[in-house]
Amino acid sequence: MLRVYNTLTQSKQEFKPLHDNHVGMYVCGVTVYDLCHIGHARSAIVFDTIYRYLQAKGYDVTFVKNFTDIDDKIINRANKEGLTTAQVSEKYIEEYYRDMDRLGLKKPTHEPRATMHVQGIIDFIKGLIEDGYAYESNGDIYFSVRKFDGYGKLSGKNIDDLESGARVEPGEAKDDPLDFALWKASKPGEPSWDSPWGKGRPGWHIECSAMSTSYLGQHFDIHGGGMDLIFPHHENEIAQTEAFTHKPFVSYWLHNGFVQINKEKMSKSLGNFFTIREILDRYEPQALRLFILMHHYRSPIDFSDQSLKEAEKALYRGYASLRFVQSLPVQGKPALSSENLGAFMQKLSEYEACFYNAMDDDFNTAGALSGFFDLMRLINTHFKDATSKPDTEAVKKLNTFVKSAVEILGVFDNDPQLFLSSRREKRLAWLGLAAGEIEQKIAQRALLRKEKKFKDADKIRSGLLKQGIAIMDTPAGTVWDIAEE
RNA sequence: GGCGGCAUAGCCAAGUGGUAAGGCAGCGGUCUGCAAAACCGUUAUCUCCGGUUCAAAUCCGGAUGCCGCCUCCA
Numbered sequence: 379m380l381r382v383y384n385t386l387t388q389s390k391q392e393f394k395p396l397h398d399n400h401v402g403m404y405v406c407g408v409t410v411y412d413l414c415h416i417g418h419a420r421s422a423i424v425f426d427t428i429y430r431y432l433q434a435k436g437y438d439v440t441f442v443k444n445f446t447d448i449d450d451k452i453i454n455r456a457n458k459e460g461l462t463t464a465q466v467s468e469k470y471i472e473e474y475y476r477d478m479d480r481l482g483l484k485k486p487t488h489e490p491r492a493t494m495h496v497q498g499i500i501d502f503i504k505g506l507i508e509d510g511y512a513y514e515s516n517g518d519i520y521f522s523v524r525k526f527d528g529y530g531k532l533s534g535k536n537i538d539d540l541e542s543g544a545r546v547e548p549g550e551a552k553d554d555p556l557d558f559a560l561w562k563a564s565k566p567g568e569p570s571w572d573s574p575w576g577k578g579r580p581g582w583h584i585e586c587s588a589m590s591t592s593y594l595g596q597h598f599d600i601h602g603g604g605m606d607l608i609f610p611h612h613e614n615e616i617a618q619t620e621a622f623t624h625k626p627f628v629s630y631w632l633h634n635g636f637v638q639i640n641k642e643k644m645s646k647s648l649g650n651f652f653t654i655r656e657i658l659d660r661y662e663p664q665a666l667r668l669f670i671l672m673h674h675y676r677s678p679i680d681f682s683d684q685s686l687k688e689a690e691k692a693l694y695r696g697y698a699s700l701r702f703v704q705s706l707p708v709q710g711k712p713a714l715s716s717e718n719l720g721a722f723m724q725k726l727s728e729y730e731a732c733f734y735n736a737m738d739d740d741f742n743t744a745g746a747l748s749g750f751f752d753l754m755r756l757i758n759t760h761f762k763d764a765t766s767k768p769d770t771e772a773v774k775k776l777n778t779f780v781k782s783a784v785e786i787l788g789v790f791d792n793d794p795q796l797f798l799s800s801r802r803e804k805r806l807a808w809l810g811l812a813a814g815e816i817e818q819k820i821a822q823r824a825l826l827r828k829e830k831k832f833k834d835a836d837k838i839r840s841g842l843l844k845q846g847i848a849i850m851d852t853p854a855g856t857v858w859d860i861a862e863e
Numbered sequence: 864g865g866c867g868g869c870a871u872a873g874c875c876a877a878g879u880g881g882u883a884a885g886g887c888a889g890c891g892g893u894c895u896g897c898a899a900a901a902c903c904g905u906u907a908u909c910u911c912c913g914g915u916u917c918a919a920a921u922c923c924g925g926a927u928g929c930c931g932c933c934u935c936c937a
Contacts, residue, residue: 421937534867604937606937678869678930736884744877748886752884835896836898849898852900
């Protein structure tokens with residue numbers, strides 16, 4: 379049974395979709411005016427994993443993730459660079475895909491853009507005005523927050539406490555400082571759309587209401603985003619949507635925690651951020667993904683080089699274990715005695731249960747990974763030096779679990795042999811070494827070892843290690859790899 | 864000021880009533896000519912104080928520290 383933490387009720391609840399096997403999920407995407415940073419990566423990875431897990435549970439998921447492609451920041455950027463807003467958003471949507479593809483994100487079902495839904499937004503606003511929830515003022519349209527009963531229910535805020543802190547932009551003519559813009563009259567030179575209230579453009583919050591309900595219906599299952607969106611963005615979405623539809627909007631609100639640097643929120647305004655690509659230039663994309671999944675999605679995570687290096691080591695170790703499974707002989711006598719087989723199967727079931735129970739408990743990927751790493755140890759114990767054919771039943775069960783787990787995690791899902799060898803080649807090129815050179819030295823060393831000239835043999839080994847190459851003598855001969863730092 | 868979260872081994876981090884997963888690092892051992900890798904063993908009573916309970920890291924109250932939201936933000 380899947381349980382999820384719902385921000386709305388501030389508690390874990392059993393997950394029950396509205397329409398039997400179908401799940402509608404909407405996640406707030408990015409405003410495309412700049413490169414994405416690690417915080418965006420976390421949100422994307424978290425909800426990608428949730429999407430994958432819901433599918434693995436057999437749900438038919440409609441996953442909608444938007445692009446905000448019209449907004450003050452985009453207009454500013456366009457002015458600064460002498461481009462149109464469309465050119466700016468187009469450029470950063472491309473950059474977004476370049477990053478997200480490297481992170482192994484599955485394509486959502488729909489990725490709508492606000493500018494493609496302006497008519498729906500206008501219709502939405504019209505309805506709100508007709509019902510008396512919104513009003514016009516100098517070509518702007520505002521939502522009357524006090525007219526909506528229940529404002530503050532998501533963020534746990536009291537409407538009267540908010541009053542004092544509310545901000546009014548110069549030139550705004552709101553009836554109440556808490557009211558927020560649904561539609562903004564355009565200034566000269568700004569992109570605009572025709573509307574019953576003159577030329578203008580959508581406010582931020584309304585696009586998500588219009589797009590989510592258009593794809594998923596007026597009441598759908600999951601709405602997600604970063605914790606900073608709880609207020610005011612999601613609070614406003616609830617107000618305007620429920621005012622419009624007179625129905626509950628979303629069943630489960632899911633929010634991911636922040637990425638921090640030295641215990642401080644990573645953000646544009648603080649300037650303490652890393653873009654996704656500068657990190658991916660230095661670390662394996664799957665290491666970043668693994669790092670994020672080793673923490674619960676609602677907790678803050680502190681980002682550091684050390685953490686990424688640790689995740690990378692764990693990543694390689696996992697792939698190395700999976701490579702053993704891949705290279706098992708298919709013939710020969712059975713590798714496991716019957717009592718070993720029994721113990722093996724029992725542990726396998728145990729780790730599998732650990733994995734799925736953790737995922738069922740509010741997508742606890744960190745807990746699930748413990749089952750997965752336990753499994754890696756089990757593989758190393760039983761198969762590392764396997765020269766005989768392992769039990770077919772055991773391998774089959776093992777493969778089934780591994781395949782399903784890596785599909786859910788989006789980590790360890792490459793071909794282990796290819797992953798490790800391509801990594802080896804990359805690092806080799808970076809070190810400026812050639813494989814042939816290394817193998818030659820290993821052959822030299824083998825001769826010396828045969829002659830028991832261990833001192834000279836060890837010299838070759840330590841020389842290679844200084845160059846960043848580690849060698850290992852195995853029953854099957856000497857193998858080499860890039861030495862870890 | 865209002866609202867919310869967090870505090871678990873050297874570091875990172877799961878665990879929300881029955882005597883502490885996992886990752887990284889360390890130490891001891893097996894293997895090895897010696898190593899490496901792998902495996903085995905080992906490393907915490909859960910910030911502090913008080914309370915509830917047969918039983919609490921886990922519930923309640925208080926203290927201290929850190930963080931987030933209340934303004935654009937994943």
